[in-house]
Amino acid sequence: KQEVTQIPAALSVPEGENLVLNCSFTDSAIYNLQWFRQDPGKGLTSLLLIQSSQREQTSGRLNASLDKSSGRSTLYIAASQPGDSATYLCAVRRGGADGLTFGKGTHLIIQP
């Protein structure tokens, strides 16, 4: 059974810092991996989708990498801002018809 782990569980940094969030998964046979952001009491907002054949994806200040063979992904946030404060979730899909398996998330606080 696929298990997804996110480290750290919580992180607090001053505004302007670059930071890295980590995601690991136990079964490397994945179809794709997706990073989400969740604000308190809200739904999930998709940040980046990486297909299994890809190594990284970029959107603005965000960059996600995927090393499928080692079962790892990282989300890099450049020049962090207070508005980046949220919980960040990593999820993997085993096959095109399957649902997502989620990690428990990293709760990020950016101090002004």
Added chain:
Amino acid sequence: DGGITQSPKYLFRKEGQNVTLSCEQNLNHDAMYWYRQDPGQGLRLIYYSQIVNDFQKGDIAEGYSVSREKKESFPLTVTSAQKNPTAFYLCASTAWGGTEAFFGQGTRLTVV
């Protein structure tokens, strides 16, 4: 604007009652999903549907039921057999082939 609409935002259920959560999408997506989120846990898959009139159980289907009579709609019924229904419920959809997943804003269900 295209998206996923969940209603109601808040729902209260008495012991022994069945309640139905609504999920509607206008993204023309083929696949729809229901997840449950509990504090300190990752999202867990309840049911999913790839096409109309067909659906599959996820990891925690006991005490829940679904229907998929229209492509746009995937309602979830929380039955009285679900012993611990208090949670945040999220609906999602993807295009055919398991591409980027989009989520609704969630329904918070509380047993009173």
